[in-house]
Amino acid sequence: MLENFIYISDMIGVIACAISGVLVATRLRMDPFGITVLAGVTGIGGGTLRDMMMGATPVFWIVDNTYIYVIITTAIISVYWLHRIHRFPAYLLPLLDAFGLAIFTIIGAQKALMLGFSGPVAIVMGCITGVVGGMIRDILSGQIPFVLQKEIYATASILGAALYVICNYFGFGQIVAMVIAMAGTLSLRVSAIYWHLSLPVFSDDREA
Known part of the structure; x- marks a missing residue:
């Protein structure tokens, strides 16, 4: 049951992030190749870097080609849908990003702990899994x-990964720990979007 929960959650995250990649690509009027590339790197970029850093090779989407099929299918359906509605709500991209961030962060932390890495490393791997795909996009x-930027983005990812590691340390059930951690990440990120919360910005205003 746990494996199925993780796999389904991962696929939902891939779909959400792939759609966000399509939204950016279509807004910039990219061709079908560009759309597919942005959908792909957003959907699997973070997990790819995570697996390479931890030595978990071949990386997950090379072992399981379903990820590739899901990304391509998502890109085609999303382009068709956007063609029909002609425009998309402004809030859609950050919300999809938030869902993908929450799911990928916890899956990254879970995989690191499963492979025997320490809690701090699991938090870092969770953050990398959550944010790198969007960074590449x-x-x-x-x-x-x-x-x-000043967006509360990586901060939400670190919070979620830390919550998962803590729940795991105190013996929470895996699914319960993942749900709590995902909810923590999603709550902070969505709150930041809704109330326009941000981290302080530092700059050097001195004249040259």
Whole structure:
């Protein structure tokens, strides 16, 4: 049951992040190849880097090609849907990002602990899994990534990964721990979006 829960959650995260990649690509009027690339890197970019850093190779989507099929199918359906409605709500992209962030963060932390890594490493791997796909998408589309701005993005990811590690340490059931941690990440990120919460920004205003 746990494996099925993790796998289904992972697929939901891939779909949510792939759609966010399609939204950015269509907004920038990319061709079908560009749309697929942005959908792909957003959906599996973070998990790919995580697996490479932990030596879990071949990485997950090479072992299980379902991830590739899901990304391509999601891209096709999303483009068709966007063509029908002609525009998408402004809140859709950050919300999809938030769902993907919550799911990927906890799956990354869970995999690190499963492979025997320490709690701090699991938190870092959770954060990498959660934020790197969106970072690559934004860099390829010529934008400053959310995580490098004042957005409460990586902070929400770190919170969720830490909650999962703590719940795991105190013997919570795996599914319960994952749900609590996902809820923590999602709550903080959505709250930040809704109430426009942000981290302080530091700058050097001195004249040269």
